[in-house]
Amino acid sequence: xxxxxxxxxxxxxxxxxxxxxxxxxxxxxxxxxxxxxxxxxxxxxxxxxxxxxxxxxxxxxxxxxxxxxxxxxxxxxxxxxxxxxxxxxxxxxxxxxxxxxxxxxxxxxxxxxxxxxxxxxxxxxxxxxxxxxxxxxxxxxxxxxxxxxxxxxxxxxxxxxxxxxxxxxxxxxxxxxxxxxxxxxxxxxxxxxxxxxxxxxxxxxxxxxxxxxxxxxxxxxxxxxxxxxxxxxxxxxxxxxxxxxxxxxxxxxxxxxxx
Amino acid sequence: xxxxxxxxxxxxxxxxxxxxxxxxxxxxxxxxxxxxxxxxxxxxxxxxxxxxxxxxxxxxxxxxxxxxxxxxxxxxxxxxxxxxxxxxxxxxxxxxxxxxxxxxxxxxxxxxxxxxxxxxxxxxxxxxxxxxxxxxxxxxxxxxxxxxxxxxxxxxxxxxxxxxxxxxxxxxxxxxxxxxxxxxxxxxxxxxxxxxxxxxxxxxxxxxxxxxxxxxxxxxxxxxxxxxxxxxxxxxxxxxxxxxxxxxxxxxxxxxxxxxxxxxxxxxxxxxxxxxxxxxxxxxxxxxxxxxxxxxxxxxxxxxxxxxxxxxxxxxxxxxxxxxxxxx
Numbered sequence: 188x189x190x191x192x193x194x195x196x197x198x199x200x201x202x203x204x205x206x207x208x209x210x211x212x213x214x215x216x217x218x219x220x221x222x223x224x225x226x227x228x229x230x231x232x233x234x235x236x237x238x239x240x241x242x243x244x245x246x247x248x249x250x251x252x253x254x255x256x257x258x259x260x261x262x263x264x265x266x267x268x269x270x271x272x273x274x275x276x277x278x279x280x281x282x283x284x285x286x287x288x289x290x291x292x293x294x295x296x297x298x299x300x301x302x303x304x305x306x307x308x309x310x311x312x313x314x315x316x317x318x319x320x321x322x323x324x325x326x327x328x329x330x331x332x333x334x335x336x337x338x339x340x341x342x343x344x345x346x347x348x349x350x351x352x353x354x355x356x357x358x359x360x361x362x363x364x365x366x367x368x369x370x371x372x373x374x375x376x377x378x379x380x381x382x383x384x385x386x387x388x389x390x391x392x393x394x395x396x397x398x399x400x401x402x403x404x405x406x407x408x409x410x411x412x413x414x415x416x417x418x419x420x421x422x423x424x425x426x427x428x429x430x431x432x433x434x435x436x437x438x439x440x441x442x443x444x445x446x
Numbered sequence: 447x448x449x450x451x452x453x454x455x456x457x458x459x460x461x462x463x464x465x466x467x468x469x470x471x472x473x474x475x476x477x478x479x480x481x482x483x484x485x486x487x488x489x490x491x492x493x494x495x496x497x498x499x500x501x502x503x504x505x506x507x508x509x510x511x512x513x514x515x516x517x518x519x520x521x522x523x524x525x526x527x528x529x530x531x532x533x534x535x536x537x538x539x540x541x542x543x544x545x546x547x548x549x550x551x552x553x554x555x556x557x558x559x560x561x562x563x564x565x566x567x568x569x570x571x572x573x574x575x576x577x578x579x580x581x582x583x584x585x586x587x588x589x590x591x592x593x594x595x596x597x598x599x600x601x602x603x604x605x606x607x608x609x610x611x612x613x614x615x616x617x618x619x620x621x622x623x624x625x626x627x628x629x630x631x632x633x634x635x636x637x638x639x640x641x642x643x644x645x646x647x648x649x650x651x652x653x654x655x656x657x658x659x660x661x662x663x664x665x666x667x668x669x670x671x672x673x674x675x676x677x678x679x680x681x682x683x684x685x686x687x688x689x690x691x692x693x694x695x696x697x698x699x700x701x702x703x704x705x706x707x708x709x710x711x712x713x714x715x716x717x718x719x720x721x722x723x724x725x726x727x728x729x730x731x732x733x734x735x736x737x738x739x740x741x742x743x744x745x746x747x748x749x750x751x752x753x754x755x756x757x758x759x760x761x762x763x764x765x766x767x768x769x770x771x772x773x774x
Contacts, residue, residue, distance in 0.1 A: 200661070200719075201740070204585055213582070224688075281593075282563075283555060308583055313563055317519075317551035326634035327519065329548045346704065347640065348461075348544050354638035366704075368691030402593045403560025407576065412587040412744070418736075418752045428753055429763035432735065433771075435751055440733040442655075442712040443679070 188242035188336070191298040192233040192266070193289060193316070194226040196250050196257035197309040210408040212278040215253075222257045225304025229365040231372045232334060233302050234265045240336055243267045245296060249285055251275045255388060262383035263375035269386070270296075274393035278310075284400045286318035291396040293323060300341075301362040305330065316364035327362040328355050332369055447480035447575075450535035450597075451503075452526065454543055455486065455494055456517075463541035465609035467602045470568070471539050472502055472613055477570045483507060483533065485624075487525055489515035495621045502613040506621045507533070513628040518635045519549040525626040527556050532624070535597055537575070542601040554599050561599040562590050566606040566722070579603075583721040584744040604703065605726045648682060648698055655681025655712045658701055658728070659689055662717015662738060662757060666694040671761045672716055678768040679712070686724045702727035716757050720745025737761070 198204065202218035222230075233244045246261035248254045249272040258269035272292050277285070293301060301323070306313035320327030332352065333344040341357045346366050375383075421431045436443045451471040454461040468484065475482035485507040486495050495508040509529060513521045526549075530538060540546045542564050554561035566587075567578040577590045577600055592598040650656060657676035663669055669683070676683045683699060690700040701708055702724040709730035716737050718724060721744070728734070729748050736749035737757045746752045753760055 198582070200583075203742070204582055206586065213586075281560060282551070283558075283560060286555070309581065311564065311579075311581055311583070313547060314551035314554075314561060317548065318555045321523075321552040321555035327552070328635065329519075330544060346544070348704070349706075350642055350698075351640050352643060353640050356636035356638070358634060367687065371693070403554075403558075404562050404598075405591050405593045407589040407591055409581055409586045409588045411742075412580070412584075412747060416734075416748050416750065418746050418749045420752045420754065422754075425755070425759040425763040426767075428755065429760055429767050432751060432753065432764065433767055436712065436733070436735070440712075440750065442733045 188236060188240045188299045189245070189296070190233045190236060190242060190300045190302060191245045191247055191293055191296060192226070192230050192261070193247050193301070193303040193319075194230055194257055194261055195223040195248060195307045195309070196220045196254045197223045197307055200308070206409055206411075210410075211406050212409070220253055220256070222260055223304055223307045223309075225306055225308070225365070225367050227304070227372045228367050228369050229302040229304045230261055230264065230266065231370045232365050233300075234373070235370065236300070236334065236336065237265075242299070245270055245298070247289065247292060248272065249274060249289055249393065250277050258388050259383055260375060262386045262388070263379040264373055265379060267386065269388035271388055271390045272393050272396065273390050277393070279406075281402050281404045282312040282314040283318060283403050284397070286315050286322055287400065288393045288397045289315065290319055290322035292391055293319070299360045301325070303362070303364050305364055305367060316362055320362035323362065325360055325362050326357050327364075328357055329364040330366045331363045332366050334363065447474070447478035447537055448535045449475050449480050449482045449537045449539060450530070450533060451482065451484040452538065452540045452546075453484050453486050453498060454541055454545055455488065455491065458491070458494060460494075461541060461543050461545075462609060463543050463602075463604040465612060466604065466607040467539055467541040468501060468503075469609050469612045470602055470607040474537070474539075474568070474570065474575070483535065485509055485529060487514050487522060496618070499619040499621050500614055501619075502615040503619050505619055507624045508621055509624050509626055511626055511628050513630065513633055516637045517545060518633050518637055519552055520633045520635060521628060522549045523552045523556055524628055524632055526553050528626045529624060530557065530597055538597050538599045540599070540601045542603050546601055550599060550601055557597065559597055559599060560592055560594065561601070562592070563601045564603050564722075565600055566603045580722050583719065584725065585742065603722065603726065605729065650682055650684055650699065650701065650706045650708050653682035653708070653710050655679045655714075656684050656701070656708055656710045656728075656731075657681055657714045657716065658684040658686065658718060659695075659716045660686040660718030660724070661688050663689065664717075666692070668758070669694060671758070671765070674765050675714070675761055675768075678765060678772070681710070681712070684708070686718050686721070715745050715749070716761065718745050719743045720747065
């Protein structure tokens, strides 16, 4: 089974974010990046399917030069090769345009299965997988909690709201978006890291895959959101701040009994 | 502006985000001086369509077909594409539900149009709509506008608009049946029955106090600290999604868009950054306390009391103070 998995590189969760002068992205200097966590579950699922059914895992990432680091991480964990769609101005792309570039790169691969995470932790569009399905002409299912492959059919468990689930069947080839928490993500081993050095990362230029495009939506500006509530910040050493908080909760907010 | 609202129901019951989106659509129709039409897709939905027609809107479109029940992304996309091409709305509004997330991007790609997803607000200024959504897990907001020709599609986050502000019409709006062509071969997905994993043992919605932990708790062993605080306050322990994904607490204790929605009188968030997926499940709490080492964590935007600091120092101090006051 040939599986492509889309992995995005995003700012690390604890990275301090500062808005760039043009107001539509963040300053990338002095912050670290990591694999988008929802995508790491999709990668893990791809690796497990390969281990069970054989085949190949291709990790695909659209992003600037630094995105190669995330592809290397995917290779170190066990992906067989990487496909880097290079675009230094990736953050200007709307979801449909980014998906079109990904679809152009994936078309010639003729994969049995394309996996993505649920959404990215930077733009958070949450659309890439479903857009890809339509652009590649493949059936899809989203928010998947379990995958069984039976001949040419997928048996899937899909999560719905408020504790509900549903079983679905889907013919291969197909696109799936993977729910976070579906599996326990592995760490790269030293052996894996060494083996990754010999694996191929092929670079395709977005400008060649998709020379021209018309945006369907425009990110005007990003900004730190205004507070909707007035937060009272309590300060002091732990003991003091704890006493202050309990005092406030008893006598000001009146949500604790004042024993 | 011609606005089309896609309402969502399951087994004859509204998804409440549909009514919130309808409230937003009513506001927008009033501001833009537009026409508001709502569509309902499925089978056997006449009664529900009549109910929808009681709200202030211009028309209800009832799209019934045996291949629209149960829901499939293939069926809904094909039907909505026909509906949109026929009715030519400028703006298509949908609630940001799991079902909509499953088909709306496909519909947008099929139409070759933009979908601005998960909006938390909008502004109508100088003749154009500016949508507000979150980026970087709620650490920044973003203003987004549509580019290119209509129809434009947008989904609205659950809880972003209030359904209690829905206006009723002075007389029922007309309900029009719209016929769409669907073939069985178009539906590639075979949907099965809906089911629940297990009866939820804990009903967090009834807890007066909730102590919730997020990534900042760092290790499974540290949860005992929060558990003790919850016990001392007579409350329940809960968590954000990543903690349940790790298996440190069962899924039934998860608060947020994929877990439970709660509104206790006191909600204490420990090491929770405040990503929108979590916040939608707890922002209705009467008093919110946030303890986090990052002063810029979005959780502080909705907190009544905030402590910027190390929860591993502050929570033990809280526990100690509560134990002392209990024994004195």
